[in-house]
Amino acid sequence: MMQLQDIHHGYRQGGIFSRSRRHPVLQGARLTIGTGECVALLGRTGSGKSTLGRLVLGLERPDAGRILFDGAPLTDFRGRMAPATRRAIQAVFQDPQAATSPRFTGYEVVAEPLTVQGEASRDRVAELLAEVDLPPELLDRPAHRMSGGQLQRLCIARALATRPRLVVLDEAVNSLDLETQARVMALLRRLRAQHGMAFLFVTHDLRLLRGFADRSYVMQDRRPVEVADPFGPGPLPPVLQALRDAILPEMPRPRLPAGRAVG
Numbered sequence: 001m002m003q004l005q006d007i008h009h010g011y012r013q014g015g016i017f018s019r020s021r022r023h024p025v026l027q028g029a030r031l032t033i034g035t036g037e038c039v040a041l042l043g044r045t046g047s048g049k050s051t052l053g054r055l056v057l058g059l060e061r062p063d064a065g066r067i068l069f070d071g072a073p074l075t076d077f078r079g080r081m082a083p084a085t086r087r088a089i090q091a092v093f094q095d096p097q098a099a100t101s102p103r104f105t106g107y108e109v110v111a112e113p114l115t116v117q118g119e120a121s122r123d124r125v126a127e128l129l130a131e132v133d134l135p136p137e138l139l140d141r142p143a144h145r146m147s148g149g150q151l152q153r154l155c156i157a158r159a160l161a162t163r164p165r166l167v168v169l170d171e172a173v174n175s176l177d178l179e180t181q182a183r184v185m186a187l188l189r190r191l192r193a194q195h196g197m198a199f200l201f202v203t204h205d206l207r208l209l210r211g212f213a214d215r216s217y218v219m220q221d222r223r224p225v226e227v228a229d230p231f232g233p234g235p236l237p238p239v240l241q242a243l244r245d246a247i248l249p250e251m252p253r254p255r256l257p258a259g260r261a262v263g
């Protein structure tokens with residue numbers, strides 16, 4: 001469904017008007033996402049994961065290389081996406097507060113992508129809230145009076161509104177506490193089983209992938225490298241090994257005097 005072919009992309013240091021050389025972020029990047037597939041993109045901070053996510057969303061155009069959606073270029077020569085493609089590819093970002101206007105009500109946040117086509121209605125938005133386990137009271141509550149977890153569910157409902165075929169989840173659960181994180185991950189799993197959409201799951205947190213991703217890539221030397229099993233015995237790319245070594249055991253085993261077993 002989505003193919004990134006030999007992508008090169010970078011930024012000028014000091015802003016777009018600076019005369020300095022572009023600092024390369026992606027070099028020869030290749031990645032594919034099949035219909036209904038959950039693809040993870042792992043990597044250290046600053047390795048270019050979000051840049052790749054923005055390219056998939058058509059928010060930036062690559063300096064070189066091709067991005068194909070259903071075999072056709074993602075954007076036209078001016079960098080614009082066809083309306084149907086824009087509806088088909090949605091995103092949920094890390095910080096729900098930054099992604100919503102604090103004065104908007106739950107209804108206004110979720111209805112946003114539907115108003116363009118004149119498809120917004122209270123019933124439809126209430127249905128979307130129910131899909132993400134939010135009560136109908138939130139329809140009229142302003143975003144600044146919601147918890148981080150509620151707001152992130154609202155952002156997920158907004159992303160689902162156009163019945164997308166691909167959702168880019170860019171560190172989408174990282175700002176949530178561990179319990180809410182687990183609930184939102186379960187919600188994402190359920191929504192995917194219900195609707196069959198594909199996910200590009202961008203994260204630096206390897207723990208979140210267990211039982212979630214169908215395929216995984218790790219950013220290494222400015223390009224995604226596919227790894228067969230990030231939890232397997234290896235050999236693993238050094239970046240992935242470092243991410244794995246950084247995971248703490250769930251419950252450190254108590255040290256007991258020699259000869260005594262843990263009860």
Ligand SMILES: Nc1ncnc2c1ncn2[C@@H]1O[C@H](COP(=O)(O)OP(=O)(O)OP(=O)(O)O)[C@@H](O)[C@H]1O
Nearest residue numbers: 011012025043044045046047048049050051052204
């Ligand atoms: N708009 C921009 N202008 C200039 N430099 C940028 C821009 N966006 C990203 N960069 C730089 O590109 C590099 C990759 O950034 P990116 O946000 O893609 O990494 P990341 O892997 O998503 O990191 P994180 O996990 O911290 O979000 C970084 O060095 C960043 O400073």
